Amino acid sequence: EPGHGPYQPHEPGYGLYETGYSPEDKQIPEPNTRMLAVQNAKAYLQKSSTASGLNLYDHLANMLTKILDEQPRNVVDIIENISKDVKWSQFQKKMDTLRDEHEILPTFEAAEKRRALFLKAHGEGDEELEDEIADTPLPNVMETAFYFEQAGIGLSKDETYHIFLALKQLISVQPIQTCRFWGKILGLEMNYIIAEVQYHDRAEDEEAEEEEGNEEGGKGTDEEKEGDEDEEKEEDDEPPQSTYKPPPVIPKEDTGTGTNKYIYFVCNEPGKPWVKLPPVTPAQIVCARKIKKFFTGRLDAPVVSFPPFPGNEANYLRAQIARISAGTQICPIGFYQFGEEEGDEEEEGIGGRDTYEENPDFQPLSVVEMVDSLSMWVHHTQHILKQGRCVWLNPLQKSEEEEEGEEEEKPEEPEEIQQEIGPPLLTPVSEDEGIHDIPAWTAQFSTNLVPQYAVAIMQSNRWPGAYTFASGRRFDNIYLGWGHKYSPENHTPSLPPPVQNEYPSGPEITETNDPSVEEERALQAAQEEALAAAEEEEEEEEEDEDEEEEDD
Secondary structure: OOOOOOOOOOOOOOOOOOOOOOOOOOOOOOHHHHHHHHHHHHHHHOOEOOOOOOEHHHHHHHHHHHHHHHOOOOHHHOHHHHHHHHHHHHOOOOOOOOOOOOOOOHHHHHHHHOHHHHOOOOOOOHHHHHHHHHOOOOOOHHHHHHHHHOOOOOOOHHHHHHHHHHHHHHHHHOOEEEEEEEEEEOOOOOOEEEEEEEEOHHHHHHHHHHHHHHHHHHHHHHHHHHHHHHHHHHHOOOOOOOOOOOOOOOOOOOOOOHHHOOEEEEEOOEOEOOEEOOOOOHHHHHHHOOOOOOOOOOOOOEOOOOOOOOOEHHHHHHHHHHHHHHHHOEEEOOOEEOOOOOOOHHHHHHOOOOOOEEOOOOOOOOHHHHHHOHHHEEEOOOOOOOOOOOOOOOOOOOOHHHHHHOOOOOOOOOOOOOOOOOOOOOOEHHHOOOEOOEOOEEEEEOOOOOHHHOOEEEEEOOOOOEEEEEEOOEEEEEEEEOOOOOOOOOOOOOOOOOOOOOOOOOOOOOOOOOOOHHHHHHHHHHHHHHHHHHHHHHHHHHHHHHHHHHHO
């Protein structure tokens, strides 16, 4: 019967499943009675649940069918999971009259995105493969990851290999001379994988010409707009001209020098297209030092901050890359040296030497020496001045064209600006300024258990996430972090400028109070009396003139 409860002592199925019952017992019920007990038990198992509508009989049958079909190992240990899978299959969407929805798993989507990384170019043969192996700017990312892995630094092996293939794809489509995996900057929505490259000489010249053409085109349109505005102003009444002169714009450094020495490509994931970042300007670096923003992972996202940042997230990312590179790119002392051709004292006095070359006579330092003394490491990237450039530029120094145009006008003599001087190239790391009681760098072994085979690791405390390893003649730098500089205190945004003072008030600009009705009447009466007196005087003068004419 539906809804049958527990068996009662007088019913035939009572005691059939009780503990202690054995088929060999003399109290075995009769066949008819036993068949009735089995039917009652089956009816109980087929009782449907009021919550899900399922019954235990069908559920156990489906479980046994699944177990016999799949035949997994250690079934008793995973029986609960099998039960959950069977229940979950009951709630799958059934077919309808429309087309079934094809569910795409996240792993399948990621595999489709990275599928192009594993495909060879069309027609690639053994000859091209030999040329590629012989001379290629592709860095050995897996080897670098191995050394960083000794200290527990780096990404997973799968992601590292995908980045390796993505860099190979970048080199195949760009005229790249040198390439390096710079690091990974984390974002709120997506991350940035960054590649640091250098073009061939011809490609750099073409890129510089394109940038100059874009700048000149922008200036030309601005001048045309200004010319049209001047014509409109001439037609209208000329308003009073402002005497305010904005501060001069500091020009950016040329491609291949200073903060724009390298070109950077970024992508959110290996397999996605690489995007080249624009060159950085001094104004962007100066403003980036005053703000602190998390990256979103979208290059076109606006940067809402105070002071206002001159650009979008792509420009802010490029400015942070320049700052991090200038502060964390280090190498063992003696690995690089200045070339013999650089001997101009004037150039050294203005901005110092900006190029170096690898020292062929470099003798690798021991790991103990590099860990014990920070003076065994030097910066091989130029320091960025407060001006936002690596080489200081006098903003008041004008070009010859500007000087010729202002010969007629005699401008006021501006105040002299003191030249900014930063630490020269290949300066030891030991001279870096610490943060309160925290040193700028921390040197350590990759392992203390086997120090004779350890790797020297340098960790930046000023830029958390910047690391450098050195082992023999091999070294490399990497950054894995949020792109923020460490500050012991909470970030405090810059305050807005003070409100300008009101114009000084005086009697010549002070508005008078409205007169009362009595004052208006008194004024009107006085004006009438004055007018009457004036008329009387005119009449008397006319009478006097008439009398004089009669006498004549």
